Amino acid sequence: MHETSIVNSIMKTLEIEFDREKLDKMKSIHLKVGILSNIEPRLLHNAYSAYHMSHPEYSRVALNIESTELKIQCEVCNHITQVKNYRFLCDNCERPSKNIIQGEELLIHKVEFED
Amino acid sequence: MIEKSPKTARGSVQCENTNIHLLKANDFVADIIRKEVAKTKTLLINITSSPGSGKTTLMQKTAEKLKDKISMAVMVGDLETERDAERIRETGIHALQIVTGGICHLEAQMVHQVLDKFDLENLDLLFIENVGNLVCPASFDLGEDYRVTLLATTEGDDKPKKYPKMFLTTDLMLVSKSDLLPYLPFTVEAVTKDAREVNHELEVIQISSLNGDGIDEWCDWLMKKVNEKKGF
Numbered sequence: 001m002h003e004t005s006i007v008n009s010i011m012k013t014l015e016i017e018f019d020r021e022k023l024d025k026m027k028s029i030h031l032k033v034g035i036l037s038n039i040e041p042r043l044l045h046n047a048y049s050a051y052h053m054s055h056p057e058y059s060r061v062a063l064n065i066e067s068t069e070l071k072i073q074c075e076v077c078n079h080i081t082q083v084k085n086y087r088f089l090c091d092n093c094e095r096p097s098k099n100i101i102q103g104e105e106l107l108i109h110k111v112e113f114e115d
Numbered sequence: 116m117i118e119k120s121p122k123t124a125r126g127s128v129q130c131e132n133t134n135i136h137l138l139k140a141n142d143f144v145a146d147i148i149r150k151e152v153a154k155t156k157t158l159l160i161n162i163t164s165s166p167g168s169g170k171t172t173l174m175q176k177t178a179e180k181l182k183d184k185i186s187m188a189v190m191v192g193d194l195e196t197e198r199d200a201e202r203i204r205e206t207g208i209h210a211l212q213i214v215t216g217g218i219c220h221l222e223a224q225m226v227h228q229v230l231d232k233f234d235l236e237n238l239d240l241l242f243i244e245n246v247g248n249l250v251c252p253a254s255f256d257l258g259e260d261y262r263v264t265l266l267a268t269t270e271g272d273d274k275p276k277k278y279p280k281m282f283l284t285t286d287l288m289l290v291s292k293s294d295l296l297p298y299l300p301f302t303v304e305a306v307t308k309d310a311r312e313v314n315h316e317l318e319v320i321q322i323s324s325l326n327g328d329g330i331d332e333w334c335d336w337l338m339k340k341v342n343e344k345k346g347f
């Protein structure tokens with residue numbers, strides 16, 4: 001259910017962002033999805049296929065999903081740590097940090113159009 | 116899976132680097148809600164948890180304790196039925212049911228649609244009781260001032276790391292059904308440790324709506340936030 005509403009949100013966002021003429025030439029949509037966004041790429045692909053049943057005009061548009069790892073940057077020592085096991089601690093100075101620099105994103109990163 | 120287009124692409128490919136946030140439409144509406152409750156200085160609290168961890172019972176208890184001190188109301192989201200709103204109304208406060216019709220979370224648009232059913236001008240505190248689910252509601256900003264997550268002792272003290280996004284975005288964790296602690300292999304220390312590894316700023320209060328433990332501390336927390344919002 002969640003994936004279906006995310007797909008609806010993607011398509012609605014693109015329809016606001018680009019005009020119809022451009023959308024007709026859309027070739028691929030590239031998403032950047034962080035591990036913390038609670039999005040499972042495979043389920044999102046399935047939801048996108050289901051969306052095509054009601055919106056065949058987009059059935060030739062490919063969906064590409066890039067998953068990103070979780071990274072924090074320490075506010076004190078500036079060290080960047082890749083978070084493992086959801087322990088939000090700096091690798092270097094062991095201070096807790098919520099300064100997430102990667103892994104939370106849910107972005108339409110790139111859209112390709114046929115010229 | 117996606118079927119590949121039988122046609123190969125012709126001509127050159129134009130590309131736009133966008134970086135549009137996928138929940139942009141939701142966040143836009145959430146900001147409208149935030150501005151509306153800022154105008155009336157109404158404290159907006161988003162209550163999340165798994166199904167059955169005691170959100171509605173806590174709403175009833177909180178209403179009984181605070182309804183004579185401040186004006187408060189609840190909007191409650193569920194997939195079906197009006198049962199929760201009816202239970203909350205029995206305490207004498209205004210409650211409105213949002214039936215999501217199968218959707219597993221509340222979105223800002225749903226909240227905004229019913230916001231004018233509340234007399235915000237004369238409301239100190241508005242709760243949004245979210246759909247019982249620790250996954251999807253974590254991603255949807257509803258324009259709230261604070262997010263409060265209930266975790267019942269019956270759920271097990273290993274939950275925060277299983278649902279990291281929820282506990283990362285929560286301001287206060289209420290460990291509910293504390294009256295059952297003597298009978299369960301659950302410790303408040305373990306759940307607090309697990310949750311604070313995800314979110315070191317998380318506040319924790321232990322409550323029991325059944326025997327009243329911690330309810331005063333929870334109501335004090337609420338009153339402090341209500342007064343802060345009013346600028347007292």
